[in-house]
Amino acid sequence: MAVGTAERTARPRKVPVTLLVNGEAREVWIEPRRTLLDALRVDLGLTGTKKGCDHGNCGACTVLVDGVPVYSCLELAIAREGQAIETIEGLSRGGGLHPLQKAFVEHDAFQCGYCTPGQIMAAKALIDRNPRPTPEEVRAALVGHLCRCGAYAGIVEAVVAAGLALSGDGGEGRPDA
């Protein structure tokens, strides 16, 4: 094969891949067809990231790659070797909840909780670059996340509140709902 690189595998078999997950280099032995989602859940035991549709139609599997939210069910793990992957497990600090997680609890932003890790990761990407989003900006950033319990109103409130908490604003100057 003309394209040949050292990374070509001779036949379909497991290969070593080093994933940089939540700041830690983790080696997994996986087939090239392994999705990033399955590598996280099955090979690394990080089951916080959820599998919903497995086809990029629900948003439950969202993780950050180099700070950008992506659907991990559509990514091959081998193709993301060496890039910074952030999952819901990476959010808590010193055993405590991240402000986004706290806000989701306080604002009734979930019922069953299955979509919540994906929602929170997308929300984290948003408030990392825009700490005080308007409700409209939150809705635009989270449009790729279905919540079949219908907790959308609480989710938007939670993200706005978490942004304020993280930017050191206890609620003063909150954008209009």
Next chain:
Amino acid sequence: MMPYFTYERALRAEEVGPALVASGGRTRVLAGGTELVPLLKDRLVKADHLVDIRGLVDEMGGILVGEGGGLRVGALVTLAELARHPLVRANYRALAQAAEATASPELRNQATLGGNLLQLTRCEYFRSGAPCYLNGGQVCFAAEGRHERHSIYPRGTSVSVNPSDPATALLAADASLEILAPSGATRTVPIAEALKDPDHDDPRFLALGEGELIVAVVLPPGERASAYAKAMERADWSFALASVAVSLAFDGEGRVADARVVLGGVAGTPRREPAVEAALTGRRVDRAAVVRAAQAACQDARPLPGNGYKVELVRGLLRRALSGLASGSEGATGRASAV
């Protein structure tokens, strides 16, 4: 579960085409993965080897100002990058709007422009693996079955519609595709010539030869005002039931000197509407002109029994897009912010 395949990262674009040809169709190109990965999971395409081209950013990435103006948009540019690029937003607003109207933020972060143009039909019969023309069978189930989202200009074997929002805007922008052949030769083809209906021999919506790669999309220079409008069955994150892209050049008097009006989601290819273009040319874009031009659309449509609603949908979208470009309005300068 996807079939077994091997994986490699391509190092040079020139090496990909020959590898595709040599594999006899068993090697597939991976870029954003948002289309290929679900197709592999559903066994709708076969592959025993993937060549990942996402690292070829020197040859196929980036948005550059071309010679004599215009832009060269690398095929690996993501829809998110396209939608937020200042020069795209300023000078090719319909394209920025079409990119931003595509899918969800996550999918736009992953999906590339080249891959978006090469996606296959969203027809649920095809996607469920039914043995239709596009899956190697001898029937189009949608023609006689559920076809609310399908063509109102049925022709050929499949009544599928091109699902790409950017394709519609690119035809309105008179864009061209820079295509790399396996021989190493590069050709530039107007997108109007590259767009085709999907068929039994090739389910894609673009006419590409074996082993050919889209390297870039070339946008011509020129001061034009443009807008994209899209109707979906929910407010966001859905394919177009119908869409319109309008690109206008004005003369010094505020009259339309040249109009390009394209309909999306209604046929196997994005479709220019000469009757609407003629109704606009030489006129100021005022309320009366908008209404008359919109009414000229789809006069020759032949809807299937279940999708006649698309005719009025297109006319409403045209009124919306054209109203934003009304003579003397901010939109007519082409400088208004996208969406």
